Amino acid sequence: MSITQRLADFFKRKKTVAEGGGEQAIQKQVAMGKMTARQRIEALLDPGTFHEYDLFVEHKAEDFGMDKKNLPGDGVITGTGEILGHPVCIYAQDFTVAGGSLGIAHARKITKIMDHSMKLGIPLIGINDSGGARIQEGVNSLAGYGEIFFRNSQASGVIPQISVILGPCAGGAVYSPALTDFVFVVDKISKMFITGPEVIKTVLGEEISMEELGGAKVQAEISGNAHFYALSELECFEQIKKLVTYIPWNNTKKADKFPIKPPRIQIPIEDIIPKEPTQPYDCRDIIKSICDDSEFLEIQEHWAKNIVIGFVRINGDTVGVVANQPMYLAGVLDVDASDKAARFIRFCDAFNVPLLTLEDLPGYLPGVDQEHAGVIRHGAKILYSYSEATVPKITIIIRKAYGGGYIAMCSRHLGADFVFAWPTAEIAVMGPEGAANIIFRSEIANAPNPDEMRKQKVAEYTEKFANPYRAAANGYIDAVITPQETRDYIIHCLKISNSKSVRQIKKKHGIPPF
Amino acid sequence: MNQDNPINTLNIDDTPYETLLTRKFIQRKPYSPDNPNKILAFIPGIIREINVKKGLEVKKGTQLLILEAMKMKNSIQAPFDAKIKSINVEIGKMVTKNQLLIELE
Numbered sequence: 001m002s003i004t005q006r007l008a009d010f011f012k013r014k015k016t017v018a019e020g021g022g023e024q025a026i027q028k029q030v031a032m033g034k035m036t037a038r039q040r041i042e043a044l045l046d047p048g049t050f051h052e053y054d055l056f057v058e059h060k061a062e063d064f065g066m067d068k069k070n071l072p073g074d075g076v077i078t079g080t081g082e083i084l085g086h087p088v089c090i091y092a093q094d095f096t097v098a099g100g101s102l103g104i105a106h107a108r109k110i111t112k113i114m115d116h117s118m119k120l121g122i123p124l125i126g127i128n129d130s131g132g133a134r135i136q137e138g139v140n141s142l143a144g145y146g147e148i149f150f151r152n153s154q155a156s157g158v159i160p161q162i163s164v165i166l167g168p169c170a171g172g173a174v175y176s177p178a179l180t181d182f183v184f185v186v187d188k189i190s191k192m193f194i195t196g197p198e199v200i201k202t203v204l205g206e207e208i209s210m211e212e213l214g215g216a217k218v219q220a221e222i223s224g225n226a227h228f229y230a231l232s233e234l235e236c237f238e239q240i241k242k243l244v245t246y247i248p249w250n251n252t253k254k255a256d257k258f259p260i261k262p263p264r265i266q267i268p269i270e271d272i273i274p275k276e277p278t279q280p281y282d283c284r285d286i287i288k289s290i291c292d293d294s295e296f297l298e299i300q301e302h303w304a305k306n307i308v309i310g311f312v313r314i315n316g317d318t319v320g321v322v323a324n325q326p327m328y329l330a331g332v333l334d335v336d337a338s339d340k341a342a343r344f345i346r347f348c349d350a351f352n353v354p355l356l357t358l359e360d361l362p363g364y365l366p367g368v369d370q371e372h373a374g375v376i377r378h379g380a381k382i383l384y385s386y387s388e389a390t391v392p393k394i395t396i397i398i399r400k401a402y403g404g405g406y407i408a409m410c411s412r413h414l415g416a417d418f419v420f421a422w423p424t425a426e427i428a429v430m431g432p433e434g435a436a437n438i439i440f441r442s443e444i445a446n447a448p449n450p451d452e453m454r455k456q457k458v459a460e461y462t463e464k465f466a467n468p469y470r471a472a473a474n475g476y477i478d479a480v481i482t483p484q485e486t487r488d489y490i491i492h493c494l495k496i497s498n499s500k501s502v503r504q505i506k507k508k509h510g511i512p513p514f
Numbered sequence: 515m516n517q518d519n520p521i522n523t524l525n526i527d528d529t530p531y532e533t534l535l536t537r538k539f540i541q542r543k544p545y546s547p548d549n550p551n552k553i554l555a556f557i558p559g560i561i562r563e564i565n566v567k568k569g570l571e572v573k574k575g576t577q578l579l580i581l582e583a584m585k586m587k588n589s590i591q592a593p594f595d596a597k598i599k600s601i602n603v604e605i606g607k608m609v610t611k612n613q614l615l616i617e618l619e
Contacts, residue, residue: 203584204558205608222538280521280533305536329539330524330531336538362526368545402527434527 017055017072021096029096034167034189035233037077037092037100040127044237045081045090052079054112059105064136071097074105075130078113080122083244086256089117092127095167100130102173103137107144114151121250123160125240128177129167145172152179157350159250162240165190165216165226166233178225181347182243182299185216185226186236192219192226217302224303224336242297246311246318247351254352255318264294269483273424277399277431277466280330283308283323283358286398290487292316299344304336305329306365309344311353315491320348323358324409326399333405334365335378342381342514349389354494357386357410360399362431379408380513386414388510392497394490397421397468397477402430412476417500418493419477420486421468427477428470432462551599553590553616555609559583564605566616570598578616581609590615 001009020026020036029036035043041050059066059074075097080089091110093100110126117124133141155161156179163177164184168191177183177192185192193214200206200213212218220229228243230236248255265288272285288294291312298310305328312319322341324331348355364375386393386408394417395410406427410416421427429435436457437444447453464470471477481489523530563580566572572592581588596618603615 205610206558278529278531280531305534326531326533328534328536330526330533332524332526362529362531365539366526367542369542372545430527431529433529437528 014055020072020094021098025096032189034095034129036096037094037127037129040164040166040233040237041077041079041081041090041092043234044125044127044240045083045088046085049082050079050090051081052077054078054109057105057109059103059137061103061134061137061140063138066136069098071103073097074103074109075100076102076106076109078109080113080116083241086244086249087120087122088125088244089113089120089122090125090127093130093167095129095131098131098134100167101132101134102130102141102144103134104140104144106134107141107147110144111147111151114148114155117159118151118155121159121252123162123244123247123249124155124180125162125164126176126180127164127166128169128173129165130173131168132171132173142172145176148176149179152176156181157251157346160247160351162243164236164240165192165219166236167191168210170194170196170214174225182227183219183225184228184230184236184240185219186233187216187229187231189233190216190219190226220300221302224300224340227299229302243311246297246313247353251350251352257316258292258313260316261293261313263289263291263487265289269486273399277426280326282327283325283331283360283398286358287312287321287323290314290490291319291321296321300340304334304340306331306334307337307341309341312356314356314487314494317494318353319356319490319494320344320353321356321358322410324361324405326360329365331361331400332363332365333361333379333382333408334370335373335375338375338378338380338382338408342385345382345385345389349385349391352391354392354394354497355386355389355410356490357393357395357416359395359397359401359406359409361402361405361409362400363403363405377513379404382408383414384510384512386410386416388512389415390500390502390504392494392500393417394493395419396486396490397425397427399424399426400431401425401427401471403428417497418489420479420481420489421471421477422483422486423468423480425468425471425477425480426466427468428465432458432466435465436461550593551596551618552614553578553593553618555581555611555613555615557581557583557588558609558611559588560608561603561605561615562587564601564603566598566601568598568601572596572598579603581615592618594618 057074076093078091091113161180162182163180174192191210191214197208219226228239267289272281287296296312306325308323308325412419440457444450444453468480521532522535524533559581562582565577574594576592578590599617599619601616
C-alpha cells in the first residue's frame with residue numbers, strides 16, 4: 001500500500017467509526033431532542049481543543065451473536081480538551097451505538113481517561129447517556145462498572161469530577177454520578193433511577209412514568225441528587241463552563257484569580273433585612289451585595305431551599321458561600337439542608353476554596369418526620385464538615401444565631417477563623433419568646449396578669465440577650481461590624497489567611513456521619 | 515419550577531416566623547402511632563396463602579398468611595394471642611406497602 005493509500009484507508013476507517021451508530025440511530029437520537037455524543041463534546045469544549053483517544057477500540061465479546069456485531073468506539077467517546085482554557089478529561093457515552101450500553105471495552109476506555117485525569121491532575125467530565133449494562137457481556141459489564149466506581153472514589157477530593165446526565169442513567173450506572181462532585185441534569189432528557197418504572201410495576205404494582213420517577217425535576221428538587229438543572233443541553237453546557245471557572249484543576253491548586261470587580265448590585269444591606277427578626281428576606285440579596293460583580297453561582301438551587309450554597313468571587317478569588325435562607329422555612333436546619341451544606345463544605349475544603357458562612361436561623365426544624373428521618377445523624381454532618389475543614393473560614397452573623405444552629409453554622413467553637421456579627425445579630429440559646437417561657441415559667445404562671453408578665457419578661461430577655469454583645473464579651477465573635485464594612489472585612493481576612501496552616505492529627509481518615 | 519406557595523408561618527420555640535414553605539415540608543405525612551391490632555404489609559407484594567378465618571382465636575406466632583414479595587415468601591404471623599377481627603385481603607391479590615391485611619382484636 002502506498003502512503004497515499006494508507007492515508008485514504010485511515011480516513012475511511014476514522015470516518016466510519018466516528019459516525020457512531022449510523023444515520024438511522026442518529027436520527028432517532030435527534031428525534032428524542034438529544035444531541036449526539038460528538039456534538040455534545042464539541043459544544044462543551046473550546047473549539048478545536050478536543051483530542052480523541054481510543055477511537056478504534058473494539059469489544060471482544062462472543063456470546064449471543066456479539067462476535068458478529070461491530071460497535072464503533074464501543075459506544076463511548078473519550079479524550080482531552082479545554083473549557084475556557086481549563087484542561088479537562090472527558091468521556092461521552094454514545095447512545096446511538098447499542099444504546100450506549102456498557103461493555104468491558106467501553107468501561108476500559110472510561111477508566112483509562114479517568115486514570116489520565118488523576119495523573120494529570122485535571123477535572124473529569126462524564127457525559128452519561130446509556131441504557132445500562134450490556135447484558136450480552138454478563139459479568140464483564142458489571143466488572144466495568146465496579147472499576148469506574150472504584151476510580152470515582154479514589155479520585156474524590158483529588159480532582160473535581162463532573163457528571164452530566166443527558167439521557168438514561170439507570171441501575172448500577174447511577175452510582176458513578178452519585179460518587180462525583182457535581183451532577184448536571186436537563187429537563188425531559190435526564191433520567192436517573194436504580195430500578196425503573198417497569199420493575200417497580202411488576203414487583204410492586206406501582207405505576208409511575210420515568211419522568212415522575214427520576215426525571216430532571218425530581219433529581220433537582222426532591223431527591224437532591226442533581227446539583228444543576230437546565231432546560232436545554234446548551235444551557236447545561238453554559239452552566240458547566242461557568243462552574244469550571246470557579247474550581248481549581250486539582251486539590252493541590254487554587255482556583256484561578258479573576259480581575260477584581262465591585263458588586264454590581266449594591267442594595268443597601270439595611271434595606272434587605274426587615275426590622276422584625278420574624279420577617280423573611282432573600283439571603284441571596286446579601287450575597288450579591290458582597291461579592292464581585294454580584295455574580296453568584298448557586299448550587300442545588302431547587303432542593304432544600306432553606307439553605308443556600310454556591311460559589312462567588314471576592315476580590316477575584318473563589319469563595320464558597322453557605323447561607324441560611326430565611327425566605328424558606330425561616331432558614332432552619334433540617335435533614336436535607338444539613339446534607340446539602342455538609343457536602344459542599346467538604347468540596348470547598350478538599351479544593352482549597354475558603355468558606356464564607358452567612359448566618360440567620362432560629363434553630364432546627366421540629367417534627368416527628370425530621371426526628372424519624374434521622375435529623376440527629378444528618379445534622380451531625382454539618383458539624384463534622386465545618387470542624388474538619390482547614391480552609392479559611394469566615395462567619396458573619398446577620399441576625400438570628402440561636403441554640404444548636406449557632407454552634408452548627410461555623411461558630412468559633414467549630415474552628416471559624418473569623419466570626420463577625422452585625423449590630424442586628426441575636427446570639428442566644430433561643431429566641432426571646434421561647435427563653436422567657438422557660439426561664440420565667442413560674443413567675444408568668446403566678447402573676448396576676450400572665451400575659452402582661454410574659455410580655456415584660458420577653459422584653460427583658462430581648463434587651464439583655466438578643467444582641468451580639470454577650471457573645472462579643474466572651475470573645476466568641478471577633479468584632480461587631482456594619483453591613484457596609486462587611487465586604488472589606490472579608491477581603492482583608494481572606495488576604496491574611498492566604499498562608500493559613502493547621503496542624504492536623506495524623507489519621508487514616510475520619511468516620512463522618514455520612 | 516416555581517410552585518411556591520404564599521407566605522406562611524412556621525413556629526419555632528414559641529415564635530411564629532413568616533416564611534415560604536417548601537413542597538417537601540407541605541407534603542410531609544402527619545405522624546400517627548402504630549396500631550398493633552392492624553397487620554400491615556411491610557413490603558408490597560402478592561398474597562399467596564391465607565391460613566386463618568374471621569373469628570378464629572390464634573396464638574402468638576401462628577401463621578396468618580403468606581405475602582410474596584421480591585420472589586420471597588414471607589410468613590406473616592400473629593404478634594400476640596388474639597382473635598381475628600377481619601381479613602382484608604384475598605389470595606392472589608396485590609397489596610401495596612402499609613396496606614391493611616388483617617385486623618386483630
